[in-house]
Amino acid sequence: MTPQHQQRQSVDLIVTGAAEVLTCAAGAPDLLGSTSGGVAVDGGRIVAVGDVSGYAAELVVDARGGVVLPGFVDAHTHVVFGGSRAQEYAARVAGLEPPPGAVVGITGTMAATRAAGRDELRKQAAGRLREMVEHGTTTVESKSGYGLDVETEIATLDTNRVLQQQLPVDIVSTFLGAHAFPPGADQAAYVEQVVQLAKRVGAEGLAEFCDVYCDDGYFDLAQTERILRAGLDAGLAPKVHLDAYSHTGAAALAADLRATSVDHLNLTTDAELAQLGQAGVAGVYMPCLDYAVRHPHPLDPRRVLDAGMELALATDICPGCWTTSMQLAIQMACRTGGLSVPQALRAATLGSAVALGRADRVGSLEVGKQADLIVLDVGSPEDVAYRLGRNNVSTVIRRGRVIHEANPAPRPEETR
Ligand SMILES: [Zn+2]
Incomplete structure (x- = not known):
């Protein structure tokens, strides 16, 4: 020797x-x-x-x-937001209507987020992100979408940028100006505003992805396509909140645009999942959200795997599903989703890295x-x-x- x-x-x-x-x-x-x-x-x-x-x-x-x-990769979160919907949650679990004055729904959080201001937004999100790290998460996707105006959407994405510098966690920033229509908004005008904002977000490097909530009462197929294409032109890869509460038909669009991921998938058909699998689109499963909202059609994630898609897992932390733990997501994916432990752990690591376009670096x-x-x-x-x-x-x-x-x-x- x-x-x-x-x-x-x-x-x-x-x-x-x-x-x-x-x-x-x-x-x-x-x-x-x-x-x-x-x-x-x-x-x-x-x-x-x-x-x-x-x-x-x-x-x-x-x-x-x-x-x-x-380290766990959390593929879908709305971690930057203002306020709390604890009163709404407590009322709904008991089958009651939220009390007067309670913060309710996306637009309720929108008002609380606009009112919070940048320092408060950053402080609140930092606390949640520290908890996520303590529970083993090292890469987190973080969406805008509770500002729903130019100023607060930009402030949310800038919060992602600042927290990336301040905290020991990798933050993947996603522009979700198309999370909901602000109350009273003219739909066509709002879509145009989101399209213009996507250009600015891409030009300023404030996000990697452009996401749209495509569902009944939210953004329809044509609006979704317009926004995702504007995002692509601005260098933002597409993601879609797909078929969470209604069947939209946007799976074909996501496959066509080679979206990096499609998320929720509650009402997506097996044929559509197969098409997404063929196109190399990853599917993001959020069992804690299905649980928190007591979803009438919780996703069976085995259908996503059977379709040949890469399966990713996420906490979906947001005001309607407040968990910072990918371990809880794994536990629910196994017990309520029927995944094997290896399938769930793989989804929480490499699968989620694929859904964030980062499988070459992490996962x-x-x-x-x-x-x-x-x-x-x-x-x-x-x-x-x-x-x-x-x-x-x-x-x-x-x-x-x-x-x-x-x-x-x-x-x-x-x-x-
Ligand atoms: Zn979401």
Whole structure:
């Protein structure tokens, strides 16, 4: 053996002592790419997965017999908003009408968001994003859509930009000026305003995606197409809130435009899902939203997989579905959606990265990818679906830096 072989390669950080490392790599036959050993990280990137005995680092994270996997990617959120709809939610779960003065619906949140101002918007969203990180999320999509006027839509997207600089989480910004029509608006004039705003958003680099809420009572097929095409012209890739409460026929449009993702899909037909699968469009499943609104037609996510689509998972945190935990989304995806644990974990990592056009950078533990990974203080991947409502995350690493540690991290045997 030459001296070179005896010397271990020095890197920034090593994670060792895992019961299992889930790479979630594309093409892994078990979906999870389960292996043993650890992960070596240098310069913010993964340099080795599995056997890391050839590496040395000053910073060694002991997984203590836990599970290591990619940081969660939350593919659909409305995390920047003002106010709360707790009164509306509490009334509706009890089958009552919200009390007078309560903030109700998208337009209620619109008023609270406009009134909040930039500092307050940023403060409120930052608190939620910190919680998301503590629950293992390292990449978050964040939509505008509660301003519904030029000033507040721009302020929301600018909040995404500022929070990306201030917080240790990757924020993927989406322009959703077409979330709803503001009360009293002339529809044609509002669509024109959204089209003009999409141009500005693209020119100023304030978003990567342009999204439209296509549904009965929201934006119709023709309006959706006009806005998505304007977004494409401005460099914004299309996403669609599709068929959540009515069948719109916009699946064909999304396939035609090669949308990056279609989200909700409650009333989308199997034939349309197959068409979307053919076009390489990812499907985003939001089981917490279906639960929070007690949706009459909750999506069966197995239909999305059967259609050959990449399945993504999201919290859909918004005033009507207030959860910061991708673990809760996984738990619901398994129990209420019928996904297997590997299917749900894969959707929460690589699947969601595909739905954000970032599968080349995040979503799996592979050499060269961004070193976003989490350590769970449980002995098996199944525990994530099984331990309902518990935060199983002990360590969060983003771009090779430890950004969150639950203290003290209990060993798996202590939590049994
Ligand atoms: Zn949404």
